[in-house]
Amino acid sequence: MYAIPGDFLKAELFNREEQCAAESPAHAAGLCWCKIADTVVQMQRDWADLPIPVLVSDPNLASRDMFGNTMFHYLATKDAIQDLFLHLVCQALRDRSLPVRNLNTAGQTFLHVLHRSWFQEGSRLEELFQTLRSGGFDIFATDVYGRSFFHIVRLQGSTRFPGQSTDIYRMNRRDAFGMKLMDTRSSPDANDAATHNQTWQRTGTTPPAAFTRLIPRINTQTGAVEDKLHTHADLLRVVVSAVGVDQSLSPNPQHEDSQGRNGFHCLAEVDFCLSPGTPKHGARGHLKDDARSIPQGHNKRKHKDDEEIQLPRTTPDIRRQDYIRGLICAKVDVNQYDKQGNTPLMSFVVNSSDATKYEKEESEIVIKALVQEAGAKLESRNRNGETCLHLAARHGKPNALRVLLELGANPHTRNAQGLGILDVVDNLYDTTEGDEKNNARFEACRAVLTRTADCAVQTPTLIDEWRSHKISKEIFG
Numbered sequence: 308m309y310a311i312p313g314d315f316l317k318a319e320l321f322n323r324e325e326q327c328a329a330e331s332p333a334h335a336a337g338l339c340w341c342k343i344a345d346t347v348v349q350m351q352r353d354w355a356d357l358p359i360p361v362l363v364s365d366p367n368l369a370s371r372d373m374f375g376n377t378m379f380h381y382l383a384t385k386d387a388i389q390d391l392f393l394h395l396v397c398q399a400l401r402d403r404s405l406p407v408r409n410l411n412t413a414g415q416t417f418l419h420v421l422h423r424s425w426f427q428e429g430s431r432l433e434e435l436f437q438t439l440r441s442g443g444f445d446i447f448a449t450d451v452y453g454r455s456f457f458h459i460v461r462l463q464g465s466t467r468f469p470g471q472s473t474d475i476y477r478m479n480r481r482d483a484f485g486m487k488l489m490d491t492r493s494s495p496d497a498n499d500a501a502t503h504n505q506t507w508q509r510t511g512t513t514p515p516a517a518f519t520r521l522i523p524r525i526n527t528q529t530g531a532v533e534d535k536l537h538t539h540a541d542l543l544r545v546v547v548s549a550v551g552v553d554q555s556l557s558p559n560p561q562h563e564d565s566q567g568r569n570g571f572h573c574l575a576e577v578d579f580c581l582s583p584g585t586p587k588h589g590a591r592g593h594l595k596d597d598a599r600s601i602p603q604g605h606n607k608r609k610h611k612d613d614e615e616i617q618l619p620r621t622t623p624d625i626r627r628q629d630y631i632r633g634l635i636c637a638k639v640d641v642n643q644y645d646k647q648g649n650t651p652l653m654s655f656v657v658n659s660s661d662a663t664k665y666e667k668e669e670s671e672i673v674i675k676a677l678v679q680e681a682g683a684k685l686e687s688r689n690r691n692g693e694t695c696l697h698l699a700a701r702h703g704k705p706n707a708l709r710v711l712l713e714l715g716a717n718p719h720t721r722n723a724q725g726l727g728i729l730d731v732v733d734n735l736y737d738t739t740e741g742d743e744k745n746n747a748r749f750e751a752c753r754a755v756l757t758r759t760a761d762c763a764v765q766t767p768t769l770i771d772e773w774r775s776h777k778i779s780k781e782i783f784g
Contacts, residue, residue: 309692309723310338311413311450312374312773313420315347316354316384336725337769346769350374354381361391363398368405375411375775383417386424389431396435400442408444412775414686416448418456426463436469447474451688453482453644461488480640481567483648483690542573550633560639570630570639571651571677575658579626627669631676641681648690652683656695661706674710685716692723700728700756701735703748708755718756718763719771727767729756 314320320340327334327341334342350372360367360378370378379399382392399407410416418439425432439446449455457478460468468478468488479489541564549570551558563569568576635641641651649657655677659670677683688694693701696716699708712718721727726734732749739745756763764771 312411313415338725377406379417383421414450433469447477481644542577545573546570558637560637567646570634572654575654635681641683656699656707667706671710694720700752705751719767729765
């Protein structure tokens with residue numbers, strides 16, 4: 308379910324005694340290890356055919372595969388070569404032309420894929436770690452699920468972390484599955500904790516609950532007006548605390564609420580127009596999630612552009628943009644996961660409104676500011692395996708979908724159920740039967756996805772999902 312490119316190099320994951328259960332949902336969805344093995348077998352052979360480099364001048368050290376894995380990723384997965392590997396890394400850190408710091412397409416450094424022997428007593432992990440720190444290596448780099456090297460250490464069963472980190476905040480960042488390494492009071496969901504690292508999954512077992520479970524959300528648009536006011540006031544307090552606009556408070560960019568939402572998350576949900584008895588246009592909320600398994604197929608409908616509401620711009624329309632600038636200047640973490648496994652960009656995409664021309668403009672400005680100025684990662688995934696692009700399509704947000712694609716979001720990603728974005732959109736038509744407005748939104752999303760230069764594949768493969776187009780062009784032309 309959660310296999311990513313670094314896992315494709317780990318031979319032990321493909322050498323299990325148990326055979327895949329052909330009748331399992333994972334097998335049917337193409338997410339089981341036997342399906343993955345069939346896809347990456349040639350890549351594994353290509354790596355095996357390369358001699359292990361013994362000198363830093365060896366041209367094989369510059370090798371990369373279609374997923375962005377480097378020779379250093381490959382060597383990190385090998386057993387009984389710790390002395391050689393440590394020597395090569397030490398030398399390569401001095402040569403900027405060698406890809407020792409490179410990430411693969413899932414954001415993994417070679418630290419993410421270290422062989423389990425590195426975590427055993429008597430290994431040279433401490434020396435490797437100190438070498439990397441002194442060489443300017445980013446030891447806090449996170450993969451698409453927000454997992455750093457330190458999460459991998461914990462997943463290997465170790466309670467001792469190498470080195471003494473001076474940046475406790477980055478070390479203790481929450482991943483998509485709710486794991487905060489130094490916070491024993493908050494543990495990840497039991498189902499997710501057992502399954503979010505593919506290394507620990509065993510083939511032939513019953514798929515976990517996360518295979519069909521959708522992300523729980525709080526709907527800030529339900530309940531009495533008084534409850535709404537309190538809810539939105541609490542959200543705004545987190546924003547104000549992070550920016551420090553109140554003279555009695557110092558900026559606290561790390562402040563979060565009880566659900567792990569920081570200033571960006573809360574700003575995405577707060578409604579500045581909320582007041583008793585005042586009807587709102589473009590209310591910030593969510594489309595209803597549906598956990599049923601829906602067969603593919605849909606009834607297409609034309610999106611009516613003239614349905615867009617035209618209302619004059621108001622002060623609240625630009626207030627959110629002002630706060631965005633403040634949060635960016637305060638250096639609030641734009642890639643932080645909340646306790647539900649969502650990043651701020653995901654929250655803004657889901658809560659964005661495009662009922663008016665001005666709301667469309669605001670949505671575009673905010674998304675671009677988060678990505679281009681604050682550094683939000685487009686390919687981050689929630690615990691259901693969805694990227695922001697998936698969420699934009701599933702919640703019928705064609706404007707957000709267009710902006711994300713323009714910024715370079717990958718249209719070929721699959722969620723944890725193995726569904727591509729077009730599959731997800733098509734499955735939603737049956738859930739909105741007779742609802743012309745939402746059907747029109749999904750149709751508009753489909754049009755955006757299929758009319759781009761790199762249009763979405765209806766049923767993407769593992770290679771479609773994780774291939775680096777830049778590397779593929781360099782290697783294959």
